[in-house]
Amino acid sequence: MRIVVASGKGGTGKTTVATSLAQVATEGYAVRFLDCDVEAPNAELFLHPSLDVHLDVGVQVPRVDAQTCTYCGTCAEICRFNAIAVVGETTLVFDDLCHGCGSCTWMCPEQAITEHLFVTGTIDSGITPDGIAFARGLMNVGQAMGVPILRELKKRAPAATSAATGVRRALEIRDAPPGASCPVVETMRGADFVLFVTEPTPFGLHDLKQVAAIARELSIPAGVVVNRDGIGDDAVDAYCAESDLPILLRIPMNRCIAEAIAAGRTLVETDAVYRSQFKNLLERILTEVPQ
Amino acid sequence: MKVAISIAGETPDAPFDARFGRAESFCLAETDTGAWTLHANPALSAAGGAGVLAAQFIARLGAQAVVSGAYGPKAYRTLSAAHIDCFLAPGNEVRSAAEILDAFTAGSLTPADGATHGGHHGD
Numbered sequence: 540m541r542i543v544v545a546s547g548k549g550g551t552g553k554t555t556v557a558t559s560l561a562q563v564a565t566e567g568y569a570v571r572f573l574d575c576d577v578e579a580p581n582a583e584l585f586l587h588p589s590l591d592v593h594l595d596v597g598v599q600v601p602r603v604d605a606q607t608c609t610y611c612g613t614c615a616e617i618c619r620f621n622a623i624a625v626v627g628e629t630t631l632v633f634d635d636l637c638h639g640c641g642s643c644t645w646m647c648p649e650q651a652i653t654e655h656l657f658v659t660g661t662i663d664s665g666i667t668p669d670g671i672a673f674a675r676g677l678m679n680v681g682q683a684m685g686v687p688i689l690r691e692l693k694k695r696a697p698a699a700t701s702a703a704t705g706v707r708r709a710l711e712i713r714d715a716p717p718g719a720s721c722p723v724v725e726t727m728r729g730a731d732f733v734l735f736v737t738e739p740t741p742f743g744l745h746d747l748k749q750v751a752a753i754a755r756e757l758s759i760p761a762g763v764v765v766n767r768d769g770i771g772d773d774a775v776d777a778y779c780a781e782s783d784l785p786i787l788l789r790i791p792m793n794r795c796i797a798e799a800i801a802a803g804r805t806l807v808e809t810d811a812v813y814r815s816q817f818k819n820l821l822e823r824i825l826t827e828v829p830q
Numbered sequence: 831m832k833v834a835i836s837i838a839g840e841t842p843d844a845p846f847d848a849r850f851g852r853a854e855s856f857c858l859a860e861t862d863t864g865a866w867t868l869h870a871n872p873a874l875s876a877a878g879g880a881g882v883l884a885a886q887f888i889a890r891l892g893a894q895a896v897v898s899g900a901y902g903p904k905a906y907r908t909l910s911a912a913h914i915d916c917f918l919a920p921g922n923e924v925r926s927a928a929e930i931l932d933a934f935t936a937g938s939l940t941p942a943d944g945a946t947h948g949g950h951h952g953d
Contacts, residue, residue, distance in 0.1 A: 615886060621879025626889045626912035633904050636879045 540568075541711040542824060543730040543759075547746025549717035552736045552766035552790070557714040558585040559806040560734075563817040565669045568710035569699035572667075573692055574675035575726040576716040577660060577685040585805045588673035590663040596676075596691040597659035598639035598684070603630045607651035614643035614652065639687055660688040664697050672699040685722040693729065719749035727753060732828050733761040735784070740771035744778055751782065760827050762787040764820070785827065788820045833934055834858050834893035834914075835927045842866060846930050848899025848921020851880030851950075857927040858891050861935055866927075881905025881949075889914060897930055903945035916942040 544557040554574075561572045574582040583590065601614070601623060612625040622636035623643055634657045644652040659682040664674035674696035676688040699709055715726040727733055733754045737743040747763070754761045763779050768789040779786050790796070790806070790813075799809035806813040836853030837844045847853040851873050859866040869891060873883035881901070885908035888896055896914055899921035909916055917939040919930050933939050 619877065621873075621876060621882040624882050624886050624908045624911075626886055626908060629911040631882075631908060631911055633879065633882060636882070636904070 540708065540825075540828065541713065541730045541732075543713045543715055543727050543733045544736060545715035545723060545727065545733055545750050545754075546717060546736045546743075547719050547723075547748075547750040548737070548743050551738050551743060552764075553717070554582050554585065554714055555766070555790075555796075555800055555806055556734065556736050556764050556788075557712055558582055559813060559817050560821060561586065561671055561712045562669055562805055562807050563814060564710050564712070564821055565671060566818075567707065569672075569707040570670075571672040571696065571699040571709065571711045572674070573696055573711065573713045574673075575689055575692065575713050575722070577676035577678040577688045577692075577722065578716065580675040580677055582714050583673065583675060584803050586667045586669070586671060586673055588665040588667040588671070590665045590673075590675070592664045592697070594662045594664075594691075594695060595656070595658045595660075596662055596688055596695070597657045598634075598637055598687045599641065599654040600634045600637045600639065600657040601632055601643050601652045602655050603632065604651045604653070605630075607649050609649055609651075611648065613646050613648060617642045617646045635683065638684065659684065662688070662692050662695060672697055685716065686725045689722055689725045693725075719746065719753060723750065724753055724757075727757055727759060730757075730759055732824050733759050734764060734787070734824065735761060736764045736766055737775055738767045738771065739765055739769075739773070739775040741774065743771070744775050747775065748778070751784065760829075762824065762827055764788045764790065766790045767792040785823075787823045788816060831861050831894045832858055832892050833861060833895040833897060833931070834888040834891060835896075835930050835934075836871075836898040837927050840868060840870065842868065842928070843926055846897075846899075846919060846921070846925045846927060848919075850896075850898035850901055850905055851876075851882075851884045853884065853898065856884075856888055856891070856893075858888075858893060859927070859931050861931070864931075866931075879904065882908050885909045885912065885914070895934070897934055897939060900946045901942055902947060902949040904949060906942070906945040918942050918946065 574580040615625045624631045660678040676692040737747040769792045836847040838847035873880040889912035897917045
């Protein structure tokens with residue numbers, strides 16, 4: 540069971556919701572948490588994992604053997620990203636444009652191309668005090684592509700270990716990056732449910748519509764958490780009603796919550812009332828997902 | 831020799847285009863005879879690596895020199911590998927390709943001895 544927490548708009552409370560959901564889920568599940576915001580991961584500030592395993596990841600980029608290359612230009616022609624150029628008797632590779640699709644290697648008539656790892660980031664993982672198997676992707680400064688790191692994060696993050704109390708069902712929670720771009724799509728890919736965190740403002744609604752469209756396109760069931768409930772207007776409620784998006788939880792606009800988050804505490808650690816609310820949220824999600 | 835000039839249009843009287851990778855067209859002029867041909871830039875709508883694609887394009891056209899307003903690091907590396915000399919003309923003056931060609935022939939254009947900016951990828 541894989542749940543993605545997404546929002547579109549930044550700063551709406553994705554990490555706030557994802558970390559609390561993960562904490563209450565440990566009561567019944569072996570939980571794995573993936574921080575998918577590879578440009579600015581921050582869930583570790585709330586879950587406090589000991590990040591002691593580090594794995595270099597990146598893109599498989601082409602290297603051309605000058606002895607074998609006939610400068611026919613097939614590789615440059617096939618590359619959608621102009622990451623490889625053939626001029627005269629020179630073949631140039633631009634690692635930072637390469638998406639690692641492998642087309643050039645595949646199409647080279649001389650088999651002059653081999654692939655090598657171009658490191659663009661790391662996957663850091665470890666266990667949290669709650670027993671959550673935590674992993675985050677972290678993109679190196681100056682890199683522009685998060686998706687290859689996300690693919691590796693989903694594939695290579697250590698699985699949740701069964702808790703000492705016996706074998707439990709595995710539950711994965713993915714904290715999505717903000718926006719509605721390729722990394723968000725990659726985060727949602729393969730998920731069973733998407734939880735949208737939004738705020739009841741025109742900004743929240745605008746971006747909610749974008750990410751909701753992605754979830755629809757990927758045929759993933761979805762629900763909404765309204766954060767900072769009480770500000771803004773009713774447009775988010777109206778949109779959710781007409782789009783068959785159930786509002787599963789409302790978190791009020793409350794200074795105490797802001798202070799707790801700023802101090803690195805999760806919602807369920809802040810107030811016992813949220814522990815029961817997040818348990819209900821998790822149960823609601825499980826009923827929304829066709830088993 | 832053949833010189834490629836980036837222009838913002840599809841006619842020889844189109845003004846100079848200071849962009850290289852995203853130039854609308856290239857005017858390829860033969861300095862000895864003054865004969866020219868026009869070529870739409872295939873990199874204009876490239877998803878990325880426009881400079882790389884435009885550089886390969888003018889290399890295939892047989893240009894030995896190019897005049898534009900700026901060169902990114904990847905475009906410059908590709909043009910250098912193709913042994914094409916890069917020249918700069920100021921992009922803030924409206925000039926025709928013919929005027930640029932005159933300035934080039936007179937030797938009054940500044941050669942670019944490296945990329946003029948950090949590139950656009952990832953912005």
